[in-house]
């Protein structure tokens with residue numbers, strides 16, 4: 001394994017990508033993307049439909065040849081040693097569907113055999129994973145009878161059979177209910193705590209908060225890459241305040257356009273304000289609202305969500321386009 | 323090193339095949355299609371025939387006019403299977419045929435009795451209206467049985483002989499090559515094998531694309547060739563089972579003889595199936611979903627097997643363009659080969675060109691399909 005890793009390569013990087021590009025005819029689905037993923041981190045890959053998330057993953061797992069650039073996964077070049085890459089990673093495709101007509105356990109046994117496991121070792125490993133994803137009681141059930149959340153957990157188990165150091169999960173929680181999503185993410189975090197590197201794409205911004213770092217894709221380009229907190233600092237520099245009280249609507253509209261106030265919007269029964277953190281804080285805004293006629297005012301600072309980040313990033317990219 | 327790599331590869335192929343076998347086992351439709359259809363079709367082809375065919379109108383053209391020839395006529399007439407409806411001169415047989423008066427004619431040549439008495443083999447001719455091969459088959463089988471009994475009677479009278487004294491030579495009118503329904507069993511085998519192989523593999527592999535699991539397989543260390551082999555193997559076995567079933571039922575229900583070797587039959591089936599599986603694979607790689615794959619599979623498997631294989635329409639009677647196209651159709655070679663093995667007891671010395679043609683087709687289509695398959699990404 002180490003033999004094929006170039007001398008001096010950073011060993012703690014599970015994935016190294018530089019200028020990775022993929023074209024389909026005239027269309028560039030992934031455009032000179034560069035990033036690194038550290039060993040054992042949960043790396044989130046976010047983007048709208050068609051942004052190029054799946055295409056990136058498919059290049060990283062040796063399924064699709066890059067049109068340009070270079071990517072190393074677990075020390076193996078994806079262009080020249082796709083088979084070594086395949087052996088060292090686990091993959092749950094976006095369209096992943098198990099063999100629904102087979103019993104739960106047969107799915108595991110089949111994928112285990114596909115990865116070269118056999119006999120007793122395979123049975124033990126599959127039993128162990130069934131327990132870990134909480135499906136040991138259902139091992140004889142027909143896979144098609146399982147609810148969506150359990151199927152996704154089974155799919156994850158199938159990707160983990162051969163103890164890969166890196167797993168790629170392409171929208172693993174799409175179409176699954178919130179409770180099941182939470183349970184699934186608990187599994188992902190447990191996996192990362194055990195030292196497995198997780199590369200995961202998602203549409204759900206609340207899930208992205210669980211990631212150590214996030215890459216944001218817009219139209220094939222990686223436009224932002226940081227920790228969730230870092231992204232918020234960079235992309236949503238405003239202070240976000242939530243005000244409650246009486247007579248806020250009238251007071252709020254009077255505040256619109258005042259110095260340091262960037263945006264005012266009704267938010268439920270209260271107000272949502274974005275202000276310049278250098279010029280205003282919660283107390284000052286509460287004071288101003290009272291002066292504008294509101295009563296029983298309480299102001300609380302809210303943290304920006306990744307949704308705010310995402311919208312800001314998309315806005316910025318749209319502005320830049322000719 | 324290479325040994326263990328081969329072993330690992332074999333294990334993966336085994337895993338693929340094992341999984342596919344579970345699919346088949348758990349899907350009653352597939353099994354039904356594969357194992358019940360042959361039996362149903364055999365009975366469909368066989369019925370309608372056995373129920374109403376006795377007192378088959380026969381004309382008896384007796385050129386010998388001897389004691390022995392009259393005994394032969396009595397044997398036919400008294401069996402209940404045939405009714406002698408006329409005793410024309412040999413030149414008149416044709417007219418009776420054309421007029422639909424008789425579907426069979428027995429012609430006893432001059433010298434029949436003399437040959438028998440001299441201990442030489444006596445030859446009679448049975449002429450059949452082969453336009454309806456199913457009827458033709460019945461006539462042939464029954465005439466054959468009566469002639470055998472008569473032959474035994476004669477042999478008993480003249481002590482034991484190595485060769486049966488009475489030889490029935492069959493001439494078929496209107497349908498010289500597709501002589502009888504005996505010929506249907508080989509044809510049906512080709513038809514059924516083609517359907518099973520092409521349809522089921524096309525379905526199974528298109529399903530894998532559609533489900534998205536093909537991408538999952540591609541992302542695993544399982545090679546594409548291993549996927550192909552593993553997926554095709556169970557259907558190969560299923561097809562050979564079908565072939566056995568058809569041959570066995572043919573022998574039991576239609577009295578189709580098995581004169582040649584059974585292993586050779588299986589070898590023909592195997593090589594033919596390989597080509598058909600390749601065809602199914604090719605369709606599934608080109609077609610994007612199961613629906614298209616099913617339709618393309620059904621068309622490309624059934625039509626040539628019915629129309630161009632010689633199963634129903636004799637190849638010799640086809641117009642030249644069709645005859646030329648039929649050379650590209652593997653079922654043609656299987657039908658010819660199976661007829662040779664089953665009915666004539668031919669061996670490889672005679673039938674190797676058929677086997678070679680099927681093998682060429684299999685190699686070509688499998689190569690083409692695998693190449694397409696390799697280039698296609700999920």
Ligand SMILES: Nc1ncnc2c1ncn2[C@@H]1O[C@H](COP(=O)(O)OP(=O)(O)OP(=O)(O)O)[C@@H](O)[C@H]1O
Pocket residue numbers: 024029047048049050051052053054055056094
């Ligand atoms: N094989 C292909 N041939 C042509 N175009 C393709 C191919 N695969 C993907 N694309 C195009 O590349 C773009 C990026 O696709 P990709 O699947 O990577 O997006 P994604 O970010 O995963 O989107 P989603 O959230 O919908 O899964 C899309 O516009 C898609 O149509």
Ligand SMILES: [Mg+2]
Pocket residue numbers: 053054055094170
């Ligand atoms: Mg995608």
